[in-house]
Amino acid sequence: MLVQSPAGSGKTATMAEIARMTTERGNEVLFIVHRREIVEQVKRTFTAWGVNMNHCYVGMVQTVTRRLEKLKPPQLILCDEAHHSLAISYKRIFERFPEASLVGFTATPSRLSGNGMGEVYQDLILGPKVDWLIDNNYLAPFDYYAPTLIDVNKLKRDSTGDFSNKSMDDAIKVRAIFGNVLKTYKRLAENTKTIVYTHNVQSSIDTAKAFNAAGYPAEQVDGKTSVKTRSRVMNSFRTGKTLILVNAELFGEGVDVPDCQTVIMLRPTDSLTLFIQQSMRGMRYRPGKRAVIIDHVANVWRFGPPDMPRNWTLDNRKKNARVSKTTHQRLGRAHNASRLFPVVSRFARFAGSSSRSRSLSHRMWTRRQS
Numbered sequence: 001m002l003v004q005s006p007a008g009s010g011k012t013a014t015m016a017e018i019a020r021m022t023t024e025r026g027n028e029v030l031f032i033v034h035r036r037e038i039v040e041q042v043k044r045t046f047t048a049w050g051v052n053m054n055h056c057y058v059g060m061v062q063t064v065t066r067r068l069e070k071l072k073p074p075q076l077i078l079c080d081e082a083h084h085s086l087a088i089s090y091k092r093i094f095e096r097f098p099e100a101s102l103v104g105f106t107a108t109p110s111r112l113s114g115n116g117m118g119e120v121y122q123d124l125i126l127g128p129k130v131d132w133l134i135d136n137n138y139l140a141p142f143d144y145y146a147p148t149l150i151d152v153n154k155l156k157r158d159s160t161g162d163f164s165n166k167s168m169d170d171a172i173k174v175r176a177i178f179g180n181v182l183k184t185y186k187r188l189a190e191n192t193k194t195i196v197y198t199h200n201v202q203s204s205i206d207t208a209k210a211f212n213a214a215g216y217p218a219e220q221v222d223g224k225t226s227v228k229t230r231s232r233v234m235n236s237f238r239t240g241k242t243l244i245l246v247n248a249e250l251f252g253e254g255v256d257v258p259d260c261q262t263v264i265m266l267r268p269t270d271s272l273t274l275f276i277q278q279s280m281r282g283m284r285y286r287p288g289k290r291a292v293i294i295d296h297v298a299n300v301w302r303f304g305p306p307d308m309p310r311n312w313t314l315d316n317r318k319k320n321a322r323v324s325k326t327t328h329q330r331l332g333r334a335h336n337a338s339r340l341f342p343v344v345s346r347f348a349r350f351a352g353s354s355s356r357s358r359s360l361s362h363r364m365w366t367r368r369q370s
Helices: 011-024 036-049 061-066 088-096 130-135 165-171 174-189 201-213 227-239 272-279 325-336 360-369
Strands: 002-004 029-033 056-060 076-079 101-106 124-126 142-145 194-198 218-222 244-248 262-266 291-295 344-346
Touching: 011 029, 011 036, 011 076, 011 101, 029 036, 029 061, 029 088, 036 056, 036 227, 056 061, 061 088, 076 088, 142 174, 174 201, 174 262, 174 291, 194 201, 201 218, 201 244, 218 227, 227 244, 262 272
Parallel strands: 002 101, 002 124, 029 056, 029 076, 076 101, 142 291, 194 244, 194 262, 218 244, 262 291
Antiparallel strands: 142 344
C-alpha cells in the first residue's frame, strides 16, 4: 500500500501510530529512511509516541541492506519517502521479507523517469489536499515570488531527465546574481529563518559567503559534509544561531524545522518531486506564520504553485518532453511580468466563509497563464 500525503501533513506521526499499534502486539517493525539526518528525528518521534523500540528498527536504506541477514524478520515494513522504492536497494529489502506487509508514505508518488509505483505497490491511498491543510491550520499559508535571475533557454536535460549540471552552470551565473538575491531577500523576507537550495557545491559555498558578507549569519552544507558538521549546523539552524542554511542536494526531504519561514530556490529542476519537497519546506505550521517562497529559477512556471491539485496514480506516465524554445520564450515573458509581487498568494479561509474561493491561488495562477 502506498499513502500519498503532502509535505508537512504529519506523515511521521501517522507512521508512529501505525508502528505503536503494531509493536503493542509484539510484532516487529522495520522503518526505512532515505537520509541519515532523519533517523534520529524518527526515533525521537516514535519514542515520544509510545512505540516499543525493542520491536522497531529504524535505519537508512544503505544500513538496512547491509544488515539484512541480522535483522529480525518484520511483520510490517514502513517506507519513508517511498518515491525512492523503485531503487534496487529498496527492492532487495522488500524481496528479503516477502511475508511482511509493506506501507509506503510519500508526498509525491512519481518518478522523473515516468515509471509508476505500481511495480512495488498495489493500492494508492490519497491524503488531504494542500489547500485543505492550509485552511485547517496544518500547513502555513504562503506567498510565492518568482523574480527569475537565470537564462532558462540554456537549460538542457541529461540522461536522468533533470537538467544537466553543465547547463545549470551556464544558466546560473551565481556570482553575477548575488546582489539581486540579497536585495530580494532583504525586501521580502529579511531576518526570517531561511533555507537556500543551490545547484552545486561551489554555488552553495559562494551563496553562504555572500549572505555572511551582507551581515546575515549563514552556514553551508552538502553531500560531502561530515555527519558531525551536518548535525552541528542543523542544531545551530534550529536554535536560531544560524539564520540562513545554504545547501546543495540536502535537506529536501523529511527535515522538520517548523519555524523555517522562507525558501530561496537557486536550483532549477524538471522533477516535480524535488520541486514540491523544496518549495514546501518552509510551510510547516506555526500560529501566525506566513511562508515566503522566492523562486529565482522559474520552477513555478513548470509545475504551478505548491497547492495546485495533482492527479496521482500508480501507473506509468509519459516521460516529460523537452521544453521547446517557444515555451522558454513564453516563460521569459511571464518572468518579467512578476518581479517583486506574488505570483501566488495563498490565504487560509475563515471558517464558515462561503464567499472565498476554494483556492485563491488557482484563480491567480489561471489569470497569469492566460
